[in-house]
Amino acid sequence: MERLHPGVYVEEVPSGARPIEGVSTSTAAFLGKAERGPLDRARLVTSFIEFQNRYGGFLGSFYLAHAALQFFDNGGRRLWVARVARADTASAGVVIGDRKAQPEATLTVSATSPGAWGNELEVVVSDATLDPADKFKLSISYRGSVAEAFDELSVDPEAPSFADTVVNARSQLVRVAVEPSGAPEAGTSTSGPGALPQLQDKRRRLRVSLNGDGPQTISLADPVTTGTEVAAAIQNAVRALMPLRSSTPASAFTAFTAEFSNGVYVLTSGEPGPRSSVQVTNDPDASTNAAKSLKLGVGNGGTESTGWGPLRPAPGTYLVGDGKAGGTTKEVTLGRDGPAPDDDPTTDEESKTTPQDEDYRRALALLDAVPDVNLVAVPGVGTPGVVDAGTTYCQNRTDCFYLADMPRTALTTEDATETVDGLPKSPYGAVFFPWLTMVDPTGVSPEPVLVPPSGFVAGVYARIDARRGVWKAPAGTEANLGGAVGLAARLGDAEQDVLNPRGVNVIRFFPSSGIVLWGSRTLATQARPEWRYVPVRRLAIFLEESIYNGIQWAVFEPNDEDLWASLRLSIGAFMLTLFRSGAFQGDTPAKAFFVKCDGQTNPQDQIDAGIVTVLVGFAPLRPAEFVVIRISQKTAEATG
Numbered sequence: 001m002e003r004l005h006p007g008v009y010v011e012e013v014p015s016g017a018r019p020i021e022g023v024s025t026s027t028a029a030f031l032g033k034a035e036r037g038p039l040d041r042a043r044l045v046t047s048f049i050e051f052q053n054r055y056g057g058f059l060g061s062f063y064l065a066h067a068a069l070q071f072f073d074n075g076g077r078r079l080w081v082a083r084v085a086r087a088d089t090a091s092a093g094v095v096i097g098d099r100k101a102q103p104e105a106t107l108t109v110s111a112t113s114p115g116a117w118g119n120e121l122e123v124v125v126s127d128a129t130l131d132p133a134d135k136f137k138l139s140i141s142y143r144g145s146v147a148e149a150f151d152e153l154s155v156d157p158e159a160p161s162f163a164d165t166v167v168n169a170r171s172q173l174v175r176v177a178v179e180p181s182g183a184p185e186a187g188t189s190t191s192g193p194g195a196l197p198q199l200q201d202k203r204r205r206l207r208v209s210l211n212g213d214g215p216q217t218i219s220l221a222d223p224v225t226t227g228t229e230v231a232a233a234i235q236n237a238v239r240a241l242m243p244l245r246s247s248t249p250a251s252a253f254t255a256f257t258a259e260f261s262n263g264v265y266v267l268t269s270g271e272p273g274p275r276s277s278v279q280v281t282n283d284p285d286a287s288t289n290a291a292k293s294l295k296l297g298v299g300n301g302g303t304e305s306t307g308w309g310p311l312r313p314a315p316g317t318y319l320v321g322d323g324k325a326g327g328t329t330k331e332v333t334l335g336r337d338g339p340a341p342d343d344d345p346t347t348d349e350e351s352k353t354t355p356q357d358e359d360y361r362r363a364l365a366l367l368d369a370v371p372d373v374n375l376v377a378v379p380g381v382g383t384p385g386v387v388d389a390g391t392t393y394c395q396n397r398t399d400c401f402y403l404a405d406m407p408r409t410a411l412t413t414e415d416a417t418e419t420v421d422g423l424p425k426s427p428y429g430a431v432f433f434p435w436l437t438m439v440d441p442t443g444v445s446p447e448p449v450l451v452p453p454s455g456f457v458a459g460v461y462a463r464i465d466a467r468r469g470v471w472k473a474p475a476g477t478e479a480n481l482g483g484a485v486g487l488a489a490r491l492g493d494a495e496q497d498v499l500n501p502r503g504v505n506v507i508r509f510f511p512s513s514g515i516v517l518w519g520s521r522t523l524a525t526q527a528r529p530e531w532r533y534v535p536v537r538r539l540a541i542f543l544e545e546s547i548y549n550g551i552q553w554a555v556f557e558p559n560d561e562d563l564w565a566s567l568r569l570s571i572g573a574f575m576l577t578l579f580r581s582g583a584f585q586g587d588t589p590a591k592a593f594f595v596k597c598d599g600q601t602n603p604q605d606q607i608d609a610g611i612v613t614v615l616v617g618f619a620p621l622r623p624a625e626f627v628v629i630r631i632s633q634k635t636a637e638a639t640g
Contacts, residue, residue: 020550020574025470026462028375029080032064042082067379067455074459092118092321092335096313097328107313108177118335121320180311357385377454382407391429402429405452427524427531437486456481471583473623479517564597585619593618
């Protein structure tokens with residue numbers, strides 16, 4: 001600040017402390033087979049209703065929807081969903097013809113995403129309610145019920161109600177593509193429905209539809225001042241157009257008369273033969289354009305049409321994917337979830353469409369574009385290949401934790417032991433046993449259905465993180481699983497004595513608490529004891545990500561004492577806040593954590609290399625897994 005005159009100057013001086021905000025710890029990502037939804041990206045949903053709208057309902061032997069329901073019911077708030085399918089899926093679609101005498105393809109309707117679900121879509125095309133001459137209505141039914149309807153649609157690409165623009169922006173079920181044949185030549189433009197090409201001399205350009213065969217632009221030769229002159233000019237222009245737009249030879253119209261009625265110009269040949277009608281639209285902005293005498297436009301007592309009417313899709317009912325070509329149904333594409341049914345007639349259909357380990361491994365890459373993921377699960381899939389892929393992905397990424405399910409067939413302690421022995425010993429994952437039962441959400445089965453625990457567990461993790469913090473073990477009597485009505489196997493202390501040291505988190509039933517998580521150990525319980533506890537690993541993830549994001553401002557700052565002091569102050573303030581919240585062991589900050597950034601951690605060779613190093617240490621809380629109570633009896637003191 002310049003100081004050029006005597007007076008009082010005010011300056012804002014930075015304190016040196018830049019607050020660090022803790023990252024989210026409870027945003028989940030689920031991968032699995034869904035009824036529908038995109039295959040090329042993960043999408044965020046914040047309620048189960050939103051999940052159903054995007055990904056459909058429950059699938060009998062696939063548990064993505066079940067897990068999403070239980071995640072939200074148990075306290076989850078944000079869920080990224082990545083749909084997994086076989087590599088050779090296909091989207092259902094139908095190509096619809098137009099309304100000309102010889103129909104040509106004009107509208108393609110496709111399911112929004114690949115899969116056999118699209119074969120249950122049905123499209124009904126009808127005339128629009130307000131403008132039945134030029135526009136159309138599209139009704140979409142799914143499984144016999146009308147789910148969406150779009151009225152007053154146009155096939156004119158320049159119209160605000162252009163079908164591509166309206167439907168593709170609003171529909172959750174279909175995508176449309178309009179490709180009308182006989183469309184106006186490139187280079188012409190309109191300003192809206194019913195408008196004419198914007199040309200220098202609007203009086204001399206008209207749009208006509210000859211015999212209902214689509215719009216054409218004609219030019220009127222001078223003079224075009226009076227109604228009679230306009231009529232003669234139209235007559236000449238249409239005569240020149242006839243060889244191009246009609247199978248009738250031009251010689252048949254060497255002499256004809258004209259009649260005007262409500263904007264329709266009827267040409268009658270002087271010889272016996274067909275009558276031809278030309279629907280004319282003029283520009284209402286042009287002066288002295290003889291529109292009144294010709295009754296062109298609604299304001300002049302006529303009707304108005306853009307000439308796009310014949311290029312609209314033909315009225316009728318069309319099956320998307322499951323129909324047959326013929327008539328105005330020009331082409332049909334069957335939707336499928338995997339290989340075509342006749343690829344291997346000895347294999348049942350569900351096996352053909354069941355994703356394989358490699359499909360899940362590829363789908364994990366969809367999460368690369370999602371910066372905020374903390375919990376990852378593949379509900380119901382507990383193969384060693386999938387668990388290895390999930391834990392490896394989280395470990396390489398370093399900011400998320402994998403929740404693994406046992407296979408559905410693991411029902412005994414021996415099954416669980418054998419399974420966990422074949423899983424990777426990663427500190428970035430945990431496995432849960434046994435499966436649970438819940439009321440059938442579809443209402444089909446009168447008995448509870450068996451479901452994997454990962455969806456419940458992710459919701460409980462999110463709930464306890466919000467209430468107590470990521471440093472609290474997500475287990476115990478407060479970690480009850482809402483929505484679970486039973487267990488695939490009832491386990492007691494003897495069974496858990498076997499499973500707990502191996503890193504299997506047991507789900508148990510207690511009469512006073514219900515069904516609860518009764519374990520909080522990682523898969524690295526035996527291999528890396530320092531990371532055996534879930535809250536310790538997740539707290540470290542939380543600290544690393546929060547500090548990493550919070551000190552980005554330090555990049556390109558001078559690497560000197562001022563920077564080191566600012567880093568110590570910012571990180572120290574963040575750690576002190578966590579200490580006061582009960583995140584660390586120790587009764588004083590000095591016993592709970594330290595932050596070191598000085599000349600010792602940053603020698604000159606590192607400074608010359610552009611590196612600044614900060615050491616952050618913390619004393620993590622460990623869950624009181626074993627509460628030991630010693631009871632002694634006080635005896636009467638001897639008296640003398």
